[in-house]
Amino acid sequence: MNGMINITKPAVFISESEIQTRVQKIATEIKSFYTNFNLENDQSLVVVGVLKGAAIFTSDLIRNINLPIQLEFVRLASYGDGTKSGVLSAPDLSLPNLRNRHILIVEDIVDTGKTAVFLKQYLQDQFEPKTLKLASLLNKPSKRQTEVEPDFVGFEIEDKFVIGYGLDWAEKYRELSYLGIIEEF
Ligand code: IMP
Numbered sequence: 001m002n003g004m005i006n007i008t009k010p011a012v013f014i015s016e017s018e019i020q021t022r023v024q025k026i027a028t029e030i031k032s033f034y035t036n037f038n039l040e041n042d043q044s045l046v047v048v049g050v051l052k053g054a055a056i057f058t059s060d061l062i063r064n065i066n067l068p069i070q071l072e073f074v075r076l077a078s079y080g081d082g083t084k085s086g087v088l089s090a091p092d093l094s095l096p097n098l099r100n101r102h103i104l105i106v107e108d109i110v111d112t113g114k115t116a117v118f119l120k121q122y123l124q125d126q127f128e129p130k131t132l133k134l135a136s137l138l139n140k141p142s143k144r145q146t147e148v149e150p151d152f153v154g155f156e157i158e159d160k161f162v163i164g165y166g167l168d169w170a171e172k173y174r175e176l177s178y179l180g181i182i183e184e185f
Contacts, residue, residue: 010163010173010180014155019137019165019179022154023057026135027064029152030104034067037102037131044068046103048095048123050115051075052174053108056166057137057154061106072096076115093122103129108167109138113146120148138162138179 039045044067049058051073062069075092103123110116116134124132135152142159163169164176173180 012178013181014179016177023060024064026152026154027061031065031067039067044070046070046098046101049073049106053166054106058106098127101129102131105134107136110136110150111140111143113144113148116148117146
């Protein structure tokens with residue numbers, strides 16, 4: 001284990017059609033949760049996607065939720081060029097006033113949970129939202145170093161480093177429409 005990484009064409013881990021089917025299911029779960037709050041007559045749901053990893057999942061998700069949505073993004077990075085969780089660096093949290101709104105954070109993956117904990121606390125303190133929920137395409141519970149759990153999950157996975165559908169390894173592979181695996185050895 002010395003950081004050597006095999007970067008041959010990644011094998012399919014979760015196919016494009018499996019992802020799309022699951023995205024529609026989570027979107028339905030999300031819609032039914034927010035239906036309790038009469039959003040159409042009140043205010044739109046605020047979706048806060050976490051760049052860059054969740055950009056593609058967020059854009060597929062919002063087109064399936066079928067509720068009025070205000071789309072925002074923040075930028076947070078906890079990985080550098082490697083596959084080990086690092087420190088949050090150079091966050092861009094510039095958002096409009098979202099006070100008293102229903103906020104749904106969208107992440108690509110909850111790994112250690114540090115990003116989710118940080119962002120939930122930040123949005124809670126800053127805006128005192130009516131509700132604050134977290135959706136994540138992937139959940140890697142074995143790596144958790146915090147108490148956080150996503151409210152809506154696409155796929156629960158083992159401790160593997162996955163790429164594609166927005167997720168990168170050293171800024172590569174985000175454009176793949178499937179999820180692949182990088183083998184580290
Ligand atoms: P956390 O703060 O440790 O939960 O890490 C969250 C961030 O780490 C995610 O938003 C990803 O950008 C990145 N990350 C964690 N695991 C993976 C992975 O398997 N592939 C690609 N990026 C990952």
